[in-house]
Amino acid sequence: MRISRRNFLGLSAATGGGAALGALGWSMRGEATSDDRTQPASARRIPFGGFHQSGVTTPQQESLVFAAFDVRAERLDDVRTLFLEWTDAARRMTGGEPIRARQGGFSDAPPDSGETQGLDPSRLTLTFGFGPDFFGTRSDARFGLARLRPPSLVSLPPFAGDQLDQARVGGDLCVQACADDPQVAFHAIRNLAALGRGAVVVRWMQQGFRHIRAPVPLTGRNLLGFKDGINNLDPSDDEQMAANVWAGEEGPAWLRGGTYMVVRRIRMRVEHWDSVSLSEQERTFGRKKVTGAPFGANREHDPVDPRSLPPDCHIIQANPRTAGSESERILRRSYSFADGLDARFGELDAGLFFVCFQRDPRRQFVAIQTRLSRGDHLREYVFHTGSGIFAIPPGTRERGYVGQPLLEGDVTMQ
């Protein structure tokens, strides 16, 4: 349930305008503050710490800003400092506070860019990850961490049909910001980038949106007009998450309780799609458009019977429902995007920013996408223009920082 902002303000009015200003890190300079809003209470706040990072099994928010960063720092110490500062900043921002605690002076740059002042935390989550290139190679060990690169953190292979824009691929690090307010998600990434200046540069970014203001049973639709996520794993099912999402004993100790994130920017040829028949659209997916029911069934959650479906339809190619394919299952957490016109084609640059989490990308995303890239009938209507893979470390303890066991090179810390 959405909580009325009016109630928030009512509840939190007792904290007073001055307290809010102090918390925001601006100098007050004796100004009247009676028409400033106080910080909201914790009701729309998702705690940052915990055994796992938030933003994986957290119920999905409305807005995404994803950023991939390249590391410019050359010393591991500087990367540690970056993650110490980013962790502190993430704790603050997810709590609805400005990015830095310090009070800025009148002749200093403000400690926070300020566009979220007075807004509530909007269920902001910040999820940090490390890409394969962060670890360097045996010949170029970079931060001396090559031995800690998990074998599962492969560089994604090329897939048939990829049309990757090199300006939207890879990254040493990533931050996924999700919130119910695009201004809150953008603010977080913008201020983390500013905080990291000198140590990191933004390599690429992606905004996304998703309609989630509905009771849980309303499955969201993608920009092809089909329900998306009907057969997703259930993030509230700990057993499913343990089996399919959270990294365990099979990898390095620093990643236990973490996961692997794969992102793919999937352009949809919406003009082409809009011109083909309902029959062709439905046989492409293997589901009815209105109800979401698989062919041969009546409701979206009815069991899929592969014998009722075209063998090249999307839902069978994505999940063949064989004994072996059970181990490929991933947790999807995608957002639609609409980035104006694609000047190359004069077509809408819109589609799905596909986000998934898994325990081992080799047996999960890579296996699925290899099959899809060869046999999925949906290939005719979509192509991939961006790509990234990241190891997502576990959550942080009260005084720890994200990635600490990795960055302190201690495989026993976990």
Add this chain to the structure above:
Amino acid sequence: MRISRRNFLGLSAATGGGAALGALGWSMRGEATSDDRTQPASARRIPFGGFHQSGVTTPQQESLVFAAFDVRAERLDDVRTLFLEWTDAARRMTGGEPIRARQGGFSDAPPDSGETQGLDPSRLTLTFGFGPDFFGTRSDARFGLARLRPPSLVSLPPFAGDQLDQARVGGDLCVQACADDPQVAFHAIRNLAALGRGAVVVRWMQQGFRHIRAPVPLTGRNLLGFKDGINNLDPSDDEQMAANVWAGEEGPAWLRGGTYMVVRRIRMRVEHWDSVSLSEQERTFGRKKVTGAPFGANREHDPVDPRSLPPDCHIIQANPRTAGSESERILRRSYSFADGLDARFGELDAGLFFVCFQRDPRRQFVAIQTRLSRGDHLREYVFHTGSGIFAIPPGTRERGYVGQPLLEGDVTMQ
């Protein structure tokens, strides 16, 4: 106040699943519909018809998708058909219905792309306009409408400091879609573009967002972190709207009750801005950052005293508060944007999609922007990358269509 979707569904459940499917224009083909959501009631619906078009004085929504179109049709009849169809489509979509009424067959392309099925209208407004080029010139009269071009619909002059990207300038027509859900706004533009295929092509598009989930007194902040819109005209003040926004006897009859829209895509140099002192930021605007109070005052709505302000600060350059400047006042209705990285500079491609409405752009936007482009201290931190100007015809009567008096060339119809 936000209306709970749960209540919506409760209220509208009586209409039944079948009715909703029929209304959506898909063939039902005997499928079970019990887990499909019914269409929402009218509570979050803004009527399309009326004396003025909606989307001008309508309380601002959270999301914008703006599209400029070029007309490819060569016959005025085809333009009339386009506007007949667009008007019908706009009436339907603002009412939460799919774009076309006709039932699609199984072997037809679906009449609506479908991604808003089950969503409420989300206060969708669609606002249509005609750019200067639509009217052609005396030597190339185009649709024979050159004589109906309002003298106020000037081509915007170049302004000092403009860095216009020609891929984001102009357009024969425009459609502004605003809604509280980005999926609803995008859906409308995407389907209008599809409906217009053959007659129009999208020239450029812009998405925007704005935090509006707050009591009215919370003035929104732009991405420079400053409150934006403190001294805006009050859209609920009919007298102000008549004096400053709605076109009257001074122009052609077909535009009476309409207005003029100017859009400017204003890139903010956010990295530069974030690095300068609070003192410099505040003197740039002439307001305190936290409170929004003008220099020399205590609260955001306190009167502005030009003697307390640097003469080149933004709020004085935008509105000198002289007797003459009163006639320049515009109704602003802008959205923030964040379009990833600007590859040219490796900086965030973020800023303000400035939208304003006025009675005469010559004495209003052009006068203001001419002054700002020469003397505004804010010039150091922003530059304009996109631009458009459009005549926004009045609203439609029950059986009329948008732009009818213009497109039927009848200056007396109004």
